[in-house]
Amino acid sequence: MLEIHDLKAAYGQVQVLHGISLNVPQGQVVTLIGSNGAGKTTTMRAVSGMLRPSGGRIVLRGRDITGLPAHRIAKIGLAHSPEGRRVFPTQSVRDNLMLGAFTRLTLGGKRPRGDLQGDLGRALDLFPRLRERQNQLAGTLSGGEQQMLAMARALMLNPEVLLLDEPSMGLAPILVEEVFHIIGRLKAQGITMLLVEQFAAAALGVADYGYVLENGRIAVHGPAAQLRSDPKVQAAYLGGAASH
Amino acid sequence: MDILMQLLMSGIALGMIYAVIAFGYQSTFATSGTLNFGQGEALMLGAMVGLSLNGDVLGGPYMNYWLMIPLVLLFGALQGMLVEFVGVRPAIKSKSEFGWIMSTIALGIIFRNVAENIWGRDDLPFPSPLPTAPIHILGANVLPMELMVVVGALLMMLLVEVFNRRSIYGKAVVATASDRDAAGLMGINTSLVIMFSYALSSMSAAFAGVLIAPITLTGASMGAVLGLKAFAVAIIGGLTSGLGVIVGGVLLGIAETTTGFYLSTGYKDVPGLVLLLLVLAIKPSGLFGKTTIKKV
Known part of the structure; x- marks a missing residue:
C-alpha cells in the first residue's frame, strides 16, 4: 500500500534521514519508534508532502508520489494527522x-x-x-x-493510508489510553496505518510490525511481538518510555 | 450641526472606499502573509477600464454602468492573478522574505505607466450612473452615488464573509489562512488559494475604483494616495479584522473631512497618519487585531 525506499530528507544543510526504507502493507498497522530527533516526524512529513524529500522514492497505491505537493498526495488517499494537531x-x-x-x-x-x-x-x-x-x-x-x-x-x-504522528503527545494518561483504544478500533475496521509514537510499548502493542529509527536510519525492524521481546529494544525504548 | 453632519456623511463614504481597498490588503495577507502594494493601481485600472466601457474615452460608451461592473470585477480578478503569478509566487517559492514588496511596487509602477500611455496623464470625468442632485439625510446633503459607495462596499464584504463561512471553498480559504501546511494535508491546493486571494484583493480594489470614480476624477495617478491611505486603514483596523477595516476606514474618512473643514484642507492627511502612528505605538496589531495565541 505504502512503500518507502531509501528515503532521504534534510532541513537546509542538516540531513535528517539517511536513507530509510519501510513498507506498510494494506490493512496493517506499522509503527515507527525511536527517540526524540531520530527523524520520525520528518519521515511522516516527507511521506505526506509537507517536506520535499532530498532522495529516495515513495510509492502509494502503486503510484510514485515522491516530491508531489501535499494536496495531490491527499487526493490519492493519504491522510496525515500531524504532530501538534494543527486543527484550524x-x-x-x-x-x-x-x-x-x-x-x-x-x-x-x-x-x-x-x-x-x-x-x-x-x-x-x-x-x-x-x-x-x-x-x-x-x-x-x-x-x-x-x-x-x-x-x-x-x-x-x-x-487508504492513515498517518498518525504522536497522537498521545501531551495528553493525560487516561486520554493516552483512550487514544490507543481508538487506534485499536480503527485497526479492527481494516484501516491501514503508519503510527509514530513516543510510547513505544503501547505502539508495539497495537501494531503488526515495527521499525526502530536511530539517527535517521532504521536500526531494527520486525514483527511487533518480536520487537517487544527484543532485549535491546526493551532496554533502549520500552523501559525508557515507561519513565516518561 | 448640519455642517458636522455633512462632514460625517462625506467622511463615511470616503471611509468605506478605504475599507474596501484595505479589505483587499487583508485578503492576501491572511492567506500568504504578503500584500499587494499595487492595490492603488489596481483601483485605478478598474476605474480606467470601467471608464473605457462606460464613458466616451476609447470610442465608447459600449455599455451602461451596471453592465460594466461585472466586467470590471472580472478584469480586476485577472489582474490580481497576474500580480500573484509574476510578482508574488516566485518570491514565496524562493522563501524570499521581502522580494514581494519590491515586485508588487514595481508592478504597480508599470501599471501606472501603461495607464498613462493608454489614457493620458490628465484626469477625466466619469459619468455618474445615478442622479447628481443631492438628497437630504439628517440635515446633510448626500449624493446618491455616495450612498451607493456605502451600500456597495458593505454588500461586497458581506458576500465574501458568507462565502467564507458557508461554502467549502470559502472554508478552505480560511483554513489556508490559519495553517497553510495543514490545509495542504486536507487536499487543498494552497497556491491556488493564494492566487484566488490576490484575485479577490484586486477585484475589491477595482470595484472601489468604479464606485469612487463618479464622485472624483479618474486618472492614472488616482490610485497612489488611496492605496497608501487604505494601507494605513488596514494597519489601524488590524490586518486580521474585517470589522477593523470598516471602523478604521470610517475613522480616517471622518478625520480627513473634519480636518479639511475646521483646520485647513492642507492638513487633511495629517490626522489619519497621526492615528496610524499612535496605533503602531500603542497597539501594533491594530484596533481590532488579535494577538495570536497558539495552544501547544
Missing part, C-alpha cells in the same frame, strides 16, 4: 471535519464522495466528545479534544 482554530469542529473531507466535496477533489454523512456520524461516534462540541471553535477545545479532532478530521478523507 478559528473554525468550528464541524467545519474542521468537513475540511478533512475536502477532497470528497469539491470538483477537482478526485476522491469519491461516498457516504459523507455516514462517515461524519461514525467519526463522531468514535469521538463522542466532539459530537457535543460540534459548533464550538476548534481553538477553544482542550489539548486532548484537539487531538481527537485531528484524528477524526484525517478519517474524514476516508483514507
